[in-house]
Amino acid sequence: MTAIVTEGLTKRYGGGAHLPRRSAAAPVLALDRLDLEVRPGEVFGFLGPNGAGKSTLIRLLLGFLHPTAGRARVLGIDTEHGSVAIRARTGYLPGGIALYDGLTGEQLLDYLGRLAGRPAIRRAELCDRLELGRTTLGRLVRDYSRGMRQKVGIVQALQHDPELAILDEPTEGLDPLMQRAFYGILGDLRAAGRTVFFSSHILSEVERVCDRVAIVRRGRLVALEEVATLLARRRRRVEMVVDGAPPTLDGLPGVSDLAVAGGRVTLALEGDMRPFLGAIAGAAVRDLTIEPARLEDAFLELYGEEEG
Amino acid sequence: MIDPVLLGHVWRSQRTKVAAVALALAAWAALLPLIYASFGQDMRRILESGIVPQSFLDMASSLGGGDIFTLAGSVALGFVHPIAVALECVFAVGFASAAVAGERQRGTLEVLLSRPISRTELVVTLFVALAGFVALTVGAHILATVASAIATGVAGELDLSTFPLLWLNGVLLFLAVGGIGLAASVSTDRLTPALGVTLAVVLAGYVLQILGSLWPDAAGLQPYSLFHYLRPQEVLAGDADPWSFVVLAAVTAAALACALVVFPRRDLAAPT
Numbered sequence: 001m002t003a004i005v006t007e008g009l010t011k012r013y014g015g016g017a018h019l020p021r022r023s024a025a026a027p028v029l030a031l032d033r034l035d036l037e038v039r040p041g042e043v044f045g046f047l048g049p050n051g052a053g054k055s056t057l058i059r060l061l062l063g064f065l066h067p068t069a070g071r072a073r074v075l076g077i078d079t080e081h082g083s084v085a086i087r088a089r090t091g092y093l094p095g096g097i098a099l100y101d102g103l104t105g106e107q108l109l110d111y112l113g114r115l116a117g118r119p120a121i122r123r124a125e126l127c128d129r130l131e132l133g134r135t136t137l138g139r140l141v142r143d144y145s146r147g148m149r150q151k152v153g154i155v156q157a158l159q160h161d162p163e164l165a166i167l168d169e170p171t172e173g174l175d176p177l178m179q180r181a182f183y184g185i186l187g188d189l190r191a192a193g194r195t196v197f198f199s200s201h202i203l204s205e206v207e208r209v210c211d212r213v214a215i216v217r218r219g220r221l222v223a224l225e226e227v228a229t230l231l232a233r234r235r236r237r238v239e240m241v242v243d244g245a246p247p248t249l250d251g252l253p254g255v256s257d258l259a260v261a262g263g264r265v266t267l268a269l270e271g272d273m274r275p276f277l278g279a280i281a282g283a284a285v286r287d288l289t290i291e292p293a294r295l296e297d298a299f300l301e302l303y304g305e306e307e308g
Numbered sequence: 309m310i311d312p313v314l315l316g317h318v319w320r321s322q323r324t325k326v327a328a329v330a331l332a333l334a335a336w337a338a339l340l341p342l343i344y345a346s347f348g349q350d351m352r353r354i355l356e357s358g359i360v361p362q363s364f365l366d367m368a369s370s371l372g373g374g375d376i377f378t379l380a381g382s383v384a385l386g387f388v389h390p391i392a393v394a395l396e397c398v399f400a401v402g403f404a405s406a407a408v409a410g411e412r413q414r415g416t417l418e419v420l421l422s423r424p425i426s427r428t429e430l431v432v433t434l435f436v437a438l439a440g441f442v443a444l445t446v447g448a449h450i451l452a453t454v455a456s457a458i459a460t461g462v463a464g465e466l467d468l469s470t471f472p473l474l475w476l477n478g479v480l481l482f483l484a485v486g487g488i489g490l491a492a493s494v495s496t497d498r499l500t501p502a503l504g505v506t507l508a509v510v511l512a513g514y515v516l517q518i519l520g521s522l523w524p525d526a527a528g529l530q531p532y533s534l535f536h537y538l539r540p541q542e543v544l545a546g547d548a549d550p551w552s553f554v555v556l557a558a559v560t561a562a563a564l565a566c567a568l569v570v571f572p573r574r575d576l577a578a579p580t
Contacts, residue, residue, distance in 0.1 A: 013577065055578045062422060064576040088424035098415025098579070102321065114313040115423040156419065 001076045003164055003195040004038035004061060008070030011056050011219075030056040032219040033070065038212075043186055043196040045210035045227070047203065047299060053219040054199045055095060058166055061197075062092060075164060088117060091162035095169040095199070097153035101142035105132065105152050108141055112156045120159040127155055129181050146173040154182065164195045171205055183209055207231070207295035215302055222302050231293040234301060235268040239289045240280070247283040252276060309432045311425055318437040322403065329398050330445050334452035336395070340386040341453060344379050345460035352377045379465040383453055384540035387478065392449065393514065393535075399441040400482040401510060404489025405502040407434045408571070413499050415579045427572040431494060435564055438486045439479075446478040467546060474543045480556035481538045485510055487563030494571035497579075509534070534559065 014027035031053045038044045048054050059065040061074050063083025072079045074086045100108055113120035127137065130151040141149065150173040158165055171179045186209050189196055200206050206213060207227055215223040223230065235256070240246075246265050249255050253275050257268040269276055269290070280288075354360065355377055386392060408430070411417040421427070450471050457463040489506035496502050513533035520530035530536040537552040 013575075059576065059578065064418075064421065066573070066575060084424045084426045087422055090422075092418075092422035094415075094418040094422070095578075096415070097419065099419065100416055111313070111317055112419065112423065115311070115420070115425065117424055157422075 001040065002037050002073075003040045003042075004036065004044075004072070004074050004197060006034050006036045006057070006060075006070065006072040009034040009036075009057070009060060009067055009072050010069040011053075011060060011065060012068040030219050031060070034216070034219070034221055036214055036221065036224065038195060038197055040195050041190065041193045042211040043190050043198060043209055045206035045213040046197060046199045046216070047201065047206060047213055048216040049201060051218075052216045054216065055168060056219070057216075058092075058168055058197075058199060061166065062087060062090070089163045091157035091160065091165045093153050093157040093165075093167045093170055095172065097149060099141045099144075099149055099152060101140065104140055105137035105144070105148075106134075108152065109137070109156055109159060113159055116160045118160040122161045123155060123159040126158055126185065129185060130154060130178060131181075147175060147178065150174055151178065154185070158185070158189070162194070164197065165189065166197045166199075168199045169202075170198065170200070171202065179205070203294070203296040203299055213295070215299060227295065230298045231295065233271065234293050234298040235270040236293055237291040238265075238267050238269050238276075239287075240265045240285055241287040243284040243286055245283075247280045249276070249279055252279055309429060310436055311429050311433045314420075314425065314430070314433045315437055318434065319440070322399075322437070322441060325398065326441055326444055329395050330448035333392060333395050333445055333449040336389075336391055337383075337386060337449045337452035338456035340382045341379060341456040341460050341462055344382045345462045348377060348379070348382070379457065379462050380467075380544040381541065383457075383466070384544055386453070387449070387474070387540040388535070388538060390514075393510075396442070396445060396478070396482045397485070397510060399438060399445065400485040401489055401503070401506045403441060404434075404438055404486040405493045405506045406499055407438070407490055408493040409496050409499045409502040410493075412497050412576070412579065417576070418579070421576070427494075428568055431490065431564075431567050431571055435487070435490060435567075438490065439483055442482045442486060443475075443479050446475055446482065449478070450475045467544065470544050470546055470548075473548055474540055477538055477540065477543055477548070477553065477556075480553060480560065481534060484534050484556045484559040484563065487560045487567070491563045491567040491570065494567045494574070497577075 009031055010029070010033055011031040012027055012029050034053075034057065036057075046054055046057065056065065060067055061072055061079055063079050063086065066080065075089055077086050079086060100111070103111065109120065109123060113123070127133075132148070132151055132155065136148065141152070144152065150170075154167075154170060157167065171182055174182060183205070186196060186198075190211075198206065198210060210227055212224070212226050213230065214221060242263050242265065244263075246260050246263070249258055249265070249267060254269055254271040254273070255267050255276060256270070257266070259266045263286075273290075408417065411420060421430070454463065454466075454468060454471060457466055485506065488509050489502065492502040492505040513535050516526075516529045516533040517535040520527040520533075520536075534556065537555045539549060539552050542548055542552075
């Protein structure tokens with residue numbers, strides 16, 4: 001059973017029965033025939049800039065929105081007819097989470113835990129890892145900093161050990177140490193076979209924690225691939241300084257934008273690196289820099305292609 | 309259909325307000341038998357002397373109090389007085405219109421609805437909470453009236469068996485207002501429109517009722533006011549019109565049905 005599957009999922013705001021008031025004037029196609037499959041046990045990144053349709057998809061999956069066309073199933077349950085059952089098995093961290101300011105952190109977690117209807121078996125461990133001590137949890141939420149609110153948001157989403165975690169910009173407001181702690185939590189979830197659907201525009205963290213990514217642009221799916229495949233395919237900048245004659249690289253598979261100026265060679269390298277490494281094996285290479293493949297560049301390349 | 313955890317949370321978050329409103333209503337209600345016991349007979353003598361214009365007395369009577377110089381009349385007037393109405397509206401208008409729209413505006417509805425609670429369950433639970441608050445506060449008004457009448461030795465002038473019906477009449481009126489508030493609340497993303505619509509219903513209804521009382525040509529408009537169906541004078545006289553109760557119950561049911569139909573079908577887009 002797939003964790004999440006969407007088939008031709010489309011959401012149009014405006015001009016329909018379910019339109020939000022603010023979008024009534026101009027119809028907006030927020031999601032356009034999206035076909036997506038998230039496998040159980042994977043950490044899945046859902047990428048796109050603001051307004052690309054990330055939050056719309058999450059809200060459709062949780063039953064907050066009704067699709068204009070197509071359908072979605074979460075944990076095998078249709079979102080239109082079983083959203084309550086879906087939410088019973090899901091943990092959700094909204095982007096820019098708002099909490100009940102009049103409660104203490106502990107009261108809030110108790111309340112949301114009871115509403116979830118399942119024991120908060122992971123709360124102590126999560127609070128420990130995110131450094132939410134008794135003193136902090138005893139304070140009113142209104143006195144919390146942005147980062148502390150986010151930490152409480154993460155705990156409320158995961159404390160009942162859901163089968164599927166849907167996290168919208170989860171590291172927003174977290175300092176680097178807490179981001180690292182959060183990545184550790186994600187690693188544990190993955191090890192425990194839990195599925196994580198992760199929306200973000202911080203590409204470095206998606207690259208770090210996700211198995212596969214989907215990239216959306218203006219509501220349409222631009223790419224859906226393994227992170228490793230996406231990175232392997234992207235062109236890296238290579239800069240090399242050689243003593244003596246430069247190696248013959250022209251026409252080598254994967255090599256482009258070759259430029260030789262004196263002993264300095266620059267080029268773009270794509271795909272399998274072995275032909276390139278073989279070609280420079282005999283050269284007197286004094287310095288070699290191969291820029292690491294980054295998801296950010298892959299993302300920008302994909303967007304560039306789409307623009308083109 | 310009712311989520312006990314949510315109901316408990318709503319109760320805990322409102323209990324101080326419930327206590328404050330109940331105390332204020334009780335103080336107001338206790339004042340009327342006290343005033344009657346202290347000055348009622350003197351006032352009646354002044355009235356019978358002809359100093360007070362008959363038109364003023366007619367107006368006071370038509371506003372719901374009947375003969376305001378009887379205990380039943382002054383209790384009835386206290387029941388429809390703007391002070392009592394304003395206090396009851398803390399829940400019928402304030403709580404009801406903020407119940408969903410306020411959560412949506414603050415962004416906390418996200419967290420709440422990410423739990424396994426259906427929107428129908430949410431509306432029903434909030435309505436039950438509203439009914440409880442209204443029942444308690446109207447009950448405080450009634451109990452304080454009776455207690456004050458007993459304490460001042462004038463309880464014998466009242467037919468206490470009519471008080472449960474008076475309580476029901478008051479509860480149904482403010483539940484009807486609250487039902488409209490809840491329907492408005494689930495229909496918008498912002499508190500202000502929900503509050504505005506509900507307040508408009510209350511103010512327009514109150515003005516229509518007063519206008520119809522003062523101006524015979526406008527009397528035909530009174531049935532369009534919910535306050536027309538609050539009949540403390542008739543209830544205390546043992547002459548309650550069942551139709552008043554039926555109309556208020558029907559408005560309540562219609563408003564609740566509207567909320568239950570609209571809310572689950574609505575799109576809840578990301579908060580702005």
